[in-house]
Amino acid sequence: MVDASTIVTNLQFTMFSIIILLTLVYSIPHIFIPRFRDRIHAFTLNVCMAILCCSMHWFVSIIIVKVNVRQFYHISTCSIVFYAQIMCTLQVPLALMVVSIHRLCCVLYFNRTFFKSKLWICMCILCQWLVGILISLPIFIRNPTVKKFSLFDSSFSTLFIGL
Numbered sequence: 670m671v672d673a674s675t676i677v678t679n680l681q682f683t684m685f686s687i688i689i690l691l692t693l694v695y696s697i698p699h700i701f702i703p704r705f706r707d708r709i710h711a712f713t714l715n716v717c718m719a720i721l722c723c724s725m726h727w728f729v730s731i732i733i734v735k736v737n738v739r740q741f742y743h744i745s746t747c748s749i750v751f752y753a754q755i756m757c758t759l760q761v762p763l764a765l766m767v768v769s770i771h772r773l774c775c776v777l778y779f780n781r782t783f784f785k786s787k788l789w790i791c792m793c794i795l796c797q798w799l800v801g802i803l804i805s806l807p808i809f810i811r812n813p814t815v816k817k818f819s820l821f822d823s824s825f826s827t828l829f830i831g832l
Contacts, residue, residue, distance in 0.1 A: 678735060685728040692721045708790055712768045715794045719764035726757035748809050756805040760798070767797040 696717040699705045730750075771793055774784045783789055 678731060681731055682728070685724050685731065688724040689721060689728060692717050692724065696721070708785065708787075711790050711794070712764075712771060715797070716761070716764045716768065719760040719797075723757045723761050726753060730754070752805050752808045755808060756801055759805060760801045763797045763801050767793045 696714055699710050699714045699717070771784075771790070774789075778784050
């Protein structure tokens with residue numbers, strides 16, 4: 670008899686496999702076909718890469734947890750695992766937020782050429798990835814020997830839910 674956790678794990682495994690495959694299929698034309706090399710397509714490709722990063726992280730995490738859960742959540746690797754979870758998952762909403770900020774600046778400052786340049790696009794995308802990396806760093810402050818979540822962890826999690 671198959672239990673519920675096996676069904677959920679197989680469903681997650683299948684779902685992340687489909688997401689990874691569809692993201693790759695969608696992003697490959699944006700990379701190789703010249704007519705897709707436009708400003709807005711750079712942001713589309715950035716969102717695809719953020720989704721790919723997030724999906725691949727959770728895909729690998731599911732496999733590792735199924736194979737060896739004790740090593741995955743060991744005290745020495747616990748902070749790194751939580752950091753990677755937060756950073757990879759946070760990149761998707763940040764990528765969508767960068768697209769929104771770019772569109773807002775293009776509408777408000779339509780006559781300024783800086784907001785239409787490749788430098789602006791590169792700055793937006795680079796800032797998105799740096800913010801995602803830096804905002805996840807406070808996870809290393811928490812005490813890794815404590816097995817339960819502290820007040821810091823709950824407030825830190827609430828911050829990400831609010832984002």
